[in-house]
Amino acid sequence: MTFVRLAEVARIHGEGATAVHALKGVSLEIGEGELVAVMGPSGSGKSTLLNLAGGLDRPTSGTVHIGGRDLAAVRDLAALRRRSVGYVFQDLNLITSLTAVENVMLPRELDGVRSRLARQEAMAVLAEVDGADLADRFPEELSGGQRQRVAIARALVGDRRLLLADEPTGALDTRTGDEILQTLRARCDAGVTVLLVTHEPRYAAWADRVVFLRDGMIADTTDTTDTTSVRSA
Amino acid sequence: MPVRHGLLALLSGGPRHGYQLRAEFEASTGAIWPLNIGQVYTTLSRLERDGLVEQEESDEQGRVVYTITAAGREETARWFGTPVVQSDRPRDELVIKLAMAVAAKEVNVAEVVHRQRTATMQALQQLTVAKRAAAEDTARRLVLDSMIFQAEAEQRWLDHCEAVLKEER
Numbered sequence: 001m002t003f004v005r006l007a008e009v010a011r012i013h014g015e016g017a018t019a020v021h022a023l024k025g026v027s028l029e030i031g032e033g034e035l036v037a038v039m040g041p042s043g044s045g046k047s048t049l050l051n052l053a054g055g056l057d058r059p060t061s062g063t064v065h066i067g068g069r070d071l072a073a074v075r076d077l078a079a080l081r082r083r084s085v086g087y088v089f090q091d092l093n094l095i096t097s098l099t100a101v102e103n104v105m106l107p108r109e110l111d112g113v114r115s116r117l118a119r120q121e122a123m124a125v126l127a128e129v130d131g132a133d134l135a136d137r138f139p140e141e142l143s144g145g146q147r148q149r150v151a152i153a154r155a156l157v158g159d160r161r162l163l164l165a166d167e168p169t170g171a172l173d174t175r176t177g178d179e180i181l182q183t184l185r186a187r188c189d190a191g192v193t194v195l196l197v198t199h200e201p202r203y204a205a206w207a208d209r210v211v212f213l214r215d216g217m218i219a220d221t222t223d224t225t226d227t228t229s230v231r232s233a
Numbered sequence: 234m235p236v237r238h239g240l241l242a243l244l245s246g247g248p249r250h251g252y253q254l255r256a257e258f259e260a261s262t263g264a265i266w267p268l269n270i271g272q273v274y275t276t277l278s279r280l281e282r283d284g285l286v287e288q289e290e291s292d293e294q295g296r297v298v299y300t301i302t303a304a305g306r307e308e309t310a311r312w313f314g315t316p317v318v319q320s321d322r323p324r325d326e327l328v329i330k331l332a333m334a335v336a337a338k339e340v341n342v343a344e345v346v347h348r349q350r351t352a353t354m355q356a357l358q359q360l361t362v363a364k365r366a367a368a369e370d371t372a373r374r375l376v377l378d379s380m381i382f383q384a385e386a387e388q389r390w391l392d393h394c395e396a397v398l399k400e401e402r
Contacts, residue, residue: 041396185365201388202381205357212350220347222355224362 003193004030009062022048024216035188037196037204040213054164086155090170094139100150101135125153145176181206238312244301263373
């Protein structure tokens, strides 16, 4: 089942002579429970692609579907984002005066869910990322990797099925970076769809499919099922 | 030659016969480098010639058991204490291919880079699948990690080549 579908998507920032063609007719389908990594040099359109796939931005032409819904027909994009899409960034922006579980609860409380239920949901999703024991700690009492796991839990709370991760391994050391990818991978295997932007090949390699962007177009795609071009190590 | 020193390192843990050495070598490197038994015995006879191991009496099944000598222990300590020299690596076909592609004006270098990057990423993905499957086996995981870091270095180098070549066009 396709969860995100971009068809012939173009995005132009600005107009006339100064117009920037950030994406030039990109088509990409991401299945439910699939982990897709996007790589490319800066300026290749990675962030634009991520923003369009998550409904943070609308295409100049082409269509974007999330969970079967055409974004062009969705009037309240903010509501769709809040209910269906989670984000994890390099700087995770956990609120320092709230504990881990309170951070995770927050999006649900903003959605009007009552505190007790929100806490239950938050604890459940924290457990899914192996973070149940972190619940009552404040962000500054957590390691970089633990904070990022809490951020992943916050992105998924309320049964959101699409996770957009923009350089989630940031400045973390490679062992902790692997741990983050392990967590994302496990969530994928449980049915969450993940779109990951990274400039590090070792993390992109956790994906089912790696998409290379060049100058606003998909230059290449590799997936784990295609074994034609493996060299012996 | 790493097999030679690998076998010495195993023998410093106690006397062993050839099949045992092969099994333990494979287990401790995560079964990434299969050894054939002929290779084990050839290596053992060279080690014996050099005075680093000696034969003991055969075990009850008639297999020859080898023991490390004092000189062998010294050699093992020296091996662990010495870093591997970078230039001992074999010449890299990819580096030669790219240099030749740049030199030969009519080759589309960007295309060579492009194809290679796709292939290297695919190899990286497969190594990562293998690593996920080896979660419980630290030795195997670290050996795979080494290959992952090497493939990643190649990927970075290819990105670098692309950027430099683009600038020079």
